[in-house]
Amino acid sequence: MHMSSSLHPAGAHRTTRQKLALERMLAACADFRSAQDLHAQLRAGGARVGLTTVYNNLRTLAERGAVDTVLTEDGETLYRRCENDSHHHHLVCRVCGRTVEISGPAVERWAAAVASSEGFFDVRHTVEIVGTCSGCVNSPTRP
Amino acid sequence: MHMSSSLHPAGAHRTTRQKLALERMLAACADFRSAQDLHAQLRAGGARVGLTTVYNNLRTLAERGAVDTVLTEDGETLYRRCENDSHHHHLVCRVCGRTVEISGPAVERWAAAVASSEGFFDVRHTVEIVGTCSGCVNSPTRP
DNA sequence: TTATGTGCAAAGGGTTTGCACTCCG
DNA sequence: CGGAGTGCAAACCCTTTGCACATAA
Numbered sequence A, B: 001m002h003m004s005s006s007l008h009p010a011g012a013h014r015t016t017r018q019k020l021a022l023e024r025m026l027a028a029c030a031d032f033r034s035a036q037d038l039h040a041q042l043r044a045g046g047a048r049v050g051l052t053t054v055y056n057n058l059r060t061l062a063e064r065g066a067v068d069t070v071l072t073e074d075g076e077t078l079y080r081r082c083e084n085d086s087h088h089h090h091l092v093c094r095v096c097g098r099t100v101e102i103s104g105p106a107v108e109r110w111a112a113a114v115a116s117s118e119g120f121f122d123v124r125h126t127v128e129i130v131g132t133c134s135g136c137v138n139s140p141t142r143p
Numbered sequence C: 001t002t003a004t005g006t007g008c009a010a011a012g013g014g015t016t017t018g019c020a021c022t023c024c025g
Numbered sequence D: 001c002g003g004a005g006t007g008c009a010a011a012c013c014c015t016t017t018g019c020a021c022a023t024a025a
Helices: A017-028 A035-044 A051-064 A105-117 A134-138 B017-028 B035-044 B051-064 B105-117 B134-138
Strands: A067-071 A077-081 A089-093 A099-102 A120-133 B067-071 B077-081 B089-093 B099-102 B120-133
Touching (some): A017 A077, A035 A077, A051 A067, A051 A077, A067 A089, A105 A120, A105 B105, A105 B120, A120 A134, A120 B105, B017 B035, B017 B051, B017 B077, B051 B067
Parallel strands (some): A089 A120, B089 B120
Antiparallel strands (some): B089 B099
């Protein structure tokens, strides 16, 4: 049995109107957005896209590592395009949502060291830092 | 209007069979457990407790800071009694759930430094490290 | 006694799945 | 054409809420 005919290379991806719209939307957004949010904006912008499709594509993009995901405490997943292929973390403003991508070789090393000293293998870690950004400290109202 | 009569001090807490059972269960568990899980174990142990009550009490305990909570990627909240009042993080085995409390002055300093260099204030952070513990690396089946 | 606590049943809310239809390649 | 992609509706799953009943103080 031939595993894959020359017609369909391993990860065949079709270009569809919906995918393009979603990718354009992601490219235009600076912060993390929920799937529902992105869908609503797409609809508002006149794009005919289903919520399921948005979920499907976001999941795919996330698996592929093309978008970052963050979990909110109320069980929502937020997505944002990576502007940086390498491993990194986020510093998020709790008021305006402004996000800064940060990388810290120090933490990476620390996490790996701690884990291996406890005899753990195949280690992954997540780090989220939230604070109030300078712009929001002085203005009590949301921008 | 008198805000509170002398009969009922601000945070009145009643001691009930259910609360005691839950607290005993938490005291006996070393790792993070889901509400459903704790409820199932209570039932299995013969305790007559409702799922709603478990949720109610866990929420209260968490607000009070008596238990730590962790969010899984599939939207579940896991609870565990705090055995350590100070700030710390967790190293969790993805197979058996074994948890090690870790503290890392290095990360704390790093997080604080990164945040302030970006002009953020009132910073909080979360760190979760997951890996496969030594006991689970060699045994493909779950304990 | 009485209001706090309990717990069943049902609603909520984000996400996934079933499945027939669409349309890219 | 043929199968990847789409999207409605319904299922899922964890969690919360409504409300009548139980019970600690």
